[in-house]
Amino acid sequence: MSTRNFYDPMPGTVTMTHVVYGLHAITIIPSLIASAFFPWGISVGTASIVGVIINYVLRGDVRGTWLESHFELQILLFWRAILFILAVFILSFPLIFLGPIGVGLLWVAGLTFMIWFAWKLITGWRALAMGETAPDAR
Known part of the structure; x- marks a missing residue:
């Protein structure tokens, strides 16, 4: 944990931060099942879309708090998933x-991404x- 002072x-x-982690997490199993049948079946899913909308709506409420890093991680993971889907x-x-x-x-790439x-x-x-x-998103 950093030594920075937070509000x-x-x-x-x-x-709500727990809820957003949960929304992103419930997309993993359906995405793995879909990727077993279709190489481009990796899906962010509706739950992740709802999660990232919550992130953007509440972003101002967490600015300057220790939760800000979690919101940044969640948003970054969402957009990396979108970029991965487009690339695949x-x-x-x-x-x-x-x-x-x-x-x-394609299947190995999808599985590797889902594990990450x-x-x-x-x-x-x-x-x-x-x-x-939150840990660094890299």
């Missing part, structure tokens, strides 16, 4: 022509539960 968060914002979608067309090798590469995404969510959520700032 106390507004009542309810800690709970664009790359899927030429890679499908490679047959099983191309599809396998889940790890970031778990470590962020754990830090939130311990009352700490």
